[in-house]
Amino acid sequence: MPGLLLGAAIGLAVYILIYFNFIKGPKCKSERSLKGKTVVITGANTGIGKMTALDLAQRGARVILACRNKERAETAVYDIRKESGNREVLFMKLDLASLASIRAFAALFMDSEPRLDILINNAGVCEGDKTVDGYNLIFGVNHLGHFLLTQLLLERLKHCAPSRIVIVASSAYCNGRINFENLNSLPGGWIQDYCNSKLANVLHARELASKLEGTNVTCYAVHPGFVNTELFRNLSPWRKLLLYCIAGLFFRNCTDGAQTLIHCAVQEGIELYSGRYFSDCRAQEVRPHARDDGVAKKLWEVSEHLVDLAG
Ligand SMILES: NC(=O)c1ccc[n+]([C@@H]2O[C@H](COP(=O)([O-])OP(=O)(O)OC[C@H]3O[C@@H](n4cnc5c(N)ncnc54)[C@H](OP(=O)(O)O)[C@@H]3O)[C@@H](O)[C@H]2O)c1
Ligand SMILES: *[C@@H]1O[C@H](CO)[C@@H](O)[C@H](O)[C@H]1NC(C)=O
Ligand SMILES: *[C@@H]1O[C@H](CO)[C@@H](O)[C@H](O)[C@H]1NC(C)=O
Numbered sequence: 001m002p003g004l005l006l007g008a009a010i011g012l013a014v015y016i017l018i019y020f021n022f023i024k025g026p027k028c029k030s031e032r033s034l035k036g037k038t039v040v041i042t043g044a045n046t047g048i049g050k051m052t053a054l055d056l057a058q059r060g061a062r063v064i065l066a067c068r069n070k071e072r073a074e075t076a077v078y079d080i081r082k083e084s085g086n087r088e089v090l091f092m093k094l095d096l097a098s099l100a101s102i103r104a105f106a107a108l109f110m111d112s113e114p115r116l117d118i119l120i121n122n123a124g125v126c127e128g129d130k131t132v133d134g135y136n137l138i139f140g141v142n143h144l145g146h147f148l149l150t151q152l153l154l155e156r157l158k159h160c161a162p163s164r165i166v167i168v169a170s171s172a173y174c175n176g177r178i179n180f181e182n183l184n185s186l187p188g189g190w191i192q193d194y195c196n197s198k199l200a201n202v203l204h205a206r207e208l209a210s211k212l213e214g215t216n217v218t219c220y221a222v223h224p225g226f227v228n229t230e231l232f233r234n235l236s237p238w239r240k241l242l243l244y245c246i247a248g249l250f251f252r253n254c255t256d257g258a259q260t261l262i263h264c265a266v267q268e269g270i271e272l273y274s275g276r277y278f279s280d281c282r283a284q285e286v287r288p289h290a291r292d293d294g295v296a297k298k299l300w301e302v303s304e305h306l307v308d309l310a311g
Helices: 002-023 047-058 070-084 099-112 137-159 171-175 189-211 237-250 259-266 293-306
Strands: 038-042 062-067 089-093 118-121 163-168 217-223 277-279 282-284
Touching: 038 047, 038 137, 047 062, 047 070, 047 118, 047 259, 062 070, 070 089, 089 099, 099 137, 118 137, 118 259, 137 163, 137 189, 137 217, 137 293, 163 189, 163 259, 171 189, 189 217, 189 293, 217 259, 259 277
Parallel strands: 038 062, 038 118, 062 089, 118 163, 163 217, 217 277
Antiparallel strands: 277 282
C-alpha cells in the first residue's frame, strides 16, 4: 500500500512538472493598451478565439466577434462584456463556409466600421463535407474563406497601418501537402485534410507578408499549442472519448492557448518577423515544404481563382 501511494505521489509530481514546463506555455508579456483600436476575430464564440477576444477586450479594444451562429455568439458577447467590463464587444454574422456570407460580412463591415487594426483568422474545423460553394469544407473554411475575408478587409487594414493579421495555423502543417491537381476535394480523410489546410495557412502568411511589404501591415502564422477546446466536438464518440482523455491531461486550457495569438496581435517590435510562424510566443523556423515561395505564390493565385478575385 505505501508503495502504491508513493508511486501515485511520484506520478503526480512528474505530471505537474511536465504540465508547467512543457504544456502550459509562456504568457504574452506585452501590456499594450488597445484603446481606440478595432479587432475582428473569426470563430470567437468559443475556444482559443473566445479567450483571445476576452484579452483584447480587457485591453480596451472594440472587438467584433465574426461568428456563424447568432445564439452562441451572443452568449460569448455577454460573457466577454461581463468579464472585461468593455461594452464595445459586438457580434457580426460570418459563415466562412459560404463565399456569399463572407462578402456580405465584408460589405457590412466596410460600411459600418471606420477602423480595422487587427484581424485574427481563428475559426477552424477538423471534419465535415463541403462548403456552400462545393469546396472541401476543411480547406474551404480554414484557408479559402479566410483568404477571401483577408483580401476584402485589406484596404481598411492598410488605411489603419500599422496593423496586423494573425492567421491561426497549427503544427499539423508538418504533415500537410498542397496538391494543386486536387485542391478542391482532397482525399485522404479528415486528418490529412486538416494538415493540408494548416500548411495552406502557413504558406498564406508567407505570401501575404511579401505582398504587404512596405505597407506597415504585418502578418503572422500561429501554432497555439495543443489546446483543450471544442475542436473535436463532431468526431465519432470513440475518437472523441480518446481525444477528451488525452486533451484533459496533456493539452493547454484556452487561456494559455490564446497567448501566442495575443502576442502576435499586440507585442511591440515583432514586425521584422512578418510572414513567419510563431509558437510559444516566439518565431520558429518551419520545415522546408512550408517555406517554399513557389508553392506559396501558386497557392495564392489558385486561391484567387477559387474565390473569384482574379482580375
Ligand atoms: N485545439 C487545438 O489543439 C489546436 C491546435 C492547433 C491549432 N488550432 C487552431 O485553432 C483555431 C481555433 O480552434 P479551437 O481549438 O478554438 O476550436 P473550437 O473550440 O472548435 O473553435 C472553432 C471556432 O470556429 C468556428 N467556426 C467553425 N466553422 C465556421 C464557419 N464555417 N464559419 C465561422 N466560424 C466557424 C466555430 O464556430 P461554432 O461554435 O459555431 O462551431 C468556433 O467558434 C483553429 O483554426 C484550429 O485549427 C487548434
Ligand atoms: C510605415 O511606418 C514608418 C514608421 O512609422 C513610417 O515612416 C512610414 O511612412 C510608414 N509607411 C507607410 C506606407 O505607411
Ligand atoms: C487556465 O489555466 C491558468 C493557469 O495555468 C489559469 O490561470 C486560467 O484561469 C485557466 N483558464 C481557464 C479558461 O480555465
